[in-house]
Structures are given as C-alpha cells and as structure tokens.
Amino acid sequence: MIQKYFKNWCGERLPLDTIRNHFKNKFVPRHRHTIWYYLGGLTVFFFVIQLLTGVLLMIYYKPTMEGAHQSVVYIINEVPFGWLIRSIHSWAANLMIATLLLHLMRVFYLQAYRPPRELMWMSGFILLFLILGFGFTGYLLPWDDIAFYATQIGTEVPKSIPLVGPTLVALLRGGEDIGEATITRMYTLHVFVLPIATLLFVGIHLFLSQYYGASKPITTRPKGKDIPFYPNFVLRDLRTWCIALILLIGVAILMPWGLGEEADILRPAPEGVKPEWYFIPMYQTLNILPARILIFDGETILNSVLMIGGFVVFLLPFLDRKAKQRERNKFILTAGTLVILYCIVITVSAYI
Numbered sequence: 001m002i003q004k005y006f007k008n009w010c011g012e013r014l015p016l017d018t019i020r021n022h023f024k025n026k027f028v029p030r031h032r033h034t035i036w037y038y039l040g041g042l043t044v045f046f047f048v049i050q051l052l053t054g055v056l057l058m059i060y061y062k063p064t065m066e067g068a069h070q071s072v073v074y075i076i077n078e079v080p081f082g083w084l085i086r087s088i089h090s091w092a093a094n095l096m097i098a099t100l101l102l103h104l105m106r107v108f109y110l111q112a113y114r115p116p117r118e119l120m121w122m123s124g125f126i127l128l129f130l131i132l133g134f135g136f137t138g139y140l141l142p143w144d145d146i147a148f149y150a151t152q153i154g155t156e157v158p159k160s161i162p163l164v165g166p167t168l169v170a171l172l173r174g175g176e177d178i179g180e181a182t183i184t185r186m187y188t189l190h191v192f193v194l195p196i197a198t199l200l201f202v203g204i205h206l207f208l209s210q211y212y213g214a215s216k217p218i219t220t221r222p223k224g225k226d227i228p229f230y231p232n233f234v235l236r237d238l239r240t241w242c243i244a245l246i247l248l249i250g251v252a253i254l255m256p257w258g259l260g261e262e263a264d265i266l267r268p269a270p271e272g273v274k275p276e277w278y279f280i281p282m283y284q285t286l287n288i289l290p291a292r293i294l295i296f297d298g299e300t301i302l303n304s305v306l307m308i309g310g311f312v313v314f315l316l317p318f319l320d321r322k323a324k325q326r327e328r329n330k331f332i333l334t335a336g337t338l339v340i341l342y343c344i345v346i347t348v349s350a351y352i
C-alpha cells in the first residue's frame, strides 16, 4: 500500500517511465569477451567504497606534521573498527587502480574507443590521471618513513621539465622540501580537488556510456542474444560487486594495511624505498636510464617521451586510420601490447 503510494507519488513527479524505458532498450553484447564488460562497473564500485571510507577516515585524520602519523596510529589502535576502515581504504585504492587498468585494456583491445565513443575514451583518460593522482597524494598522508621518501622521489620527477619543472616541484611541495605545506597540499588535493573533479568526469563518462550503449567488437562473433541491461546485466553487476566486497573485506582483515615508523626528515632514507606498484614502470625506467643521453638530460628525455606518448594515447580515437573500414588496427594493437609488456617486465624486475 505505502509502496504503491510512494511509487505513484514519485512517478507523477519524476520521469521514472522514461528512465525505465531507456534501460529496457539497452543491451550488452553477448560474446566470449563479455566478462570484461564488468570492469568499468567494478571501478565505479571501488570508487564509491573509497568515498565512503575516506569520509570516515577524515573524521580522525590530522593533516599536520605533528598530528598525521599519530592520528593514523589512533585510528588503528583506538577508533572502533578504525584499522578495518583504513585497511579497506588502502586495499580498495589498489584494487581500483587494477580494475581501472584492466578496463582500459579491454577498451583498447576491443577497440571500443572508436567513433562515436571518442569522448568516452578522452574522459576515461582524464579519469586515469585523476585516479593516479589519488594514489600519489594519499601515499604521503600517513607520514611514515617510506611515504616520506617515496614522495620526495615522486615530487622530484617533474623537475626536469623545461621551463616549468622547478616551479611545478615547488608548487607540489609548497617549498623547497617536503614538510607541513606538502601534507596540507596533498590533503587538499586528496579530499577536495580530486574527488570533485573525479565525480564530474565519472558523471560525464557514465552518462556517455548510457547514451551510446556498449560497443560491439568487430571481430568477435556474437554468442546468442544480447543481454538486456535492465534487470539482467544490472543484477550480474550487483553479483560481481557482492563478490568484490567479500574479497575486499577478506583481504583487509587477513592482511591489514601496515604503517611504518613516523617520518623523520633528518634520518637517511631507509633501504628499498619504492613508490606504489603503479608508478614503478616510470620510476624503474628513470633508474636504468643514463643520466645523460648525447647532449640531453636522461630525465628530461623521459618526461618528454611520457608527455608526447600521453598526448598520442589521449588522441588515439582520431589517429586510428582503420576505424572507418571497421578493420582491426594491427599497428596500434601491437604498439599497445609492447608498451604493456614493457610495463609488466620492468615492474617484475623492480621487485625481483
């Protein structure tokens, strides 16, 4: 009775029928790669977990040199379930980046970036940077020794960019060295600037995904009828999220996220300081690159290659000349595979 009244009340005020009809007319292609279509939704799921756990952590976290580490110790030891919320936040951050990279790879290999989905690719590419930004800015916040030295190395990277490099470093650090100003900056970016920008771009990305519907890969044969988005695919998405939630809570409990000793700016860097795994390809390339190549500085070359490469990837939908003929672009696929293989090999070698 109440349910019916509520449904009618909402139906008279909101375009519920239009929304229902839209979802009913949306289908997800059924073929041997359909399983990869869950990755975008999984990334959204982890992002929501990050927002919820992040807000809870903000209640006790103190973004100061004196208070940061102590407040994290307090969260772990004193706040009821504080250790679990922190552990979930840290694990979900890593899992989100993993699902995001896999989602990018599925879009790339099924060449789903092709017209008319150029804006989806471009908004997704911006999201990739925003999400990596979360990882970078969040790393310093516990103010432990590894975080401190890794951020020192990380904020050093833009230094060799011609003209703007030193200013960029000073802007990130809030001065010459890592200190109070750096924590405040990283915190502001982490809890305010990045969430707002990410919410905006996730909104655009999801709106476009509803508008265009899921793309059909050109070379894969369909396996029966397409799957109705609502309720069938939505229920499958929910099932995936439930499994992800159980796994996430499981790892967060069994392997609680650690915390190093409080950072001491006077202590020498401990052995084996490394950034998070998703920054390793860049970090390790810097390590193996000679300091000078001909007349150029090694770091400047790497920064230039990364910037040009990033720009090329951003504009990929416009560079794919085979899109019009609806053929596989072997050159682009091979180049992408080589980059992915390079990142995997160099990451593994860094850990070995």
Ligand code: HEM
Residues within 6 Å of the ligand: 036, 037, 038, 039, 040, 041, 043, 044, 047, 100, 103, 104, 107, 112, 113, 117, 120, 121, 122, 123, 124, 125, 127, 128, 131, 202, 205, 206, 209, 213, 214, 215, 216
């Ligand atoms: C926070 C990050 C991201 C979220 C939450 C997200 C979410 C989604 C979702 C839910 C879909 C529809 C379901 C699916 O196809 O998996 C989708 C599709 C898509 N995404 Fe993302 N995405 C993100 C990042 C990216 C990145 C980094 C790229 C590439 C640079 C990208 C490119 C695309 C494209 C082209 C589609 C359309 C695929 C098709 O129609 O077959 N996305 N995304």
